[in-house]
Amino acid sequence: MTPTFEQLWASTADLLHRVKKYDRHMAFSREISEISEAHRMLGVMKKMAGAEPMADRAVEKLKRMRQRLLTIMEDLLYTA
Numbered sequence: 001m002t003p004t005f006e007q008l009w010a011s012t013a014d015l016l017h018r019v020k021k022y023d024r025h026m027a028f029s030r031e032i033s034e035i036s037e038a039h040r041m042l043g044v045m046k047k048m049a050g051a052e053p054m055a056d057r058a059v060e061k062l063k064r065m066r067q068r069l070l071t072i073m074e075d076l077l078y079t080a
Contacts, residue, residue, distance in 0.1 A: 004059055005062070009039075013039065019032060027079075035065055042058055042062065046058075
């Protein structure tokens, strides 16, 4: 995989961990678990041989996931 994908995957994992920690009242638990599952699947894809053609789509997906996680974090911190 490309360095961009690796960096996005790692930073998204960190953000996902932080969002899970801040969602104490489970206001976004369903959406967070869906994002977590999608992130896990991208991690599996990362390890597969021949996954290079899908790297651009995976990078776009990670960017959308990060944007949504940032929005969730903003909502969680605003209501805290």
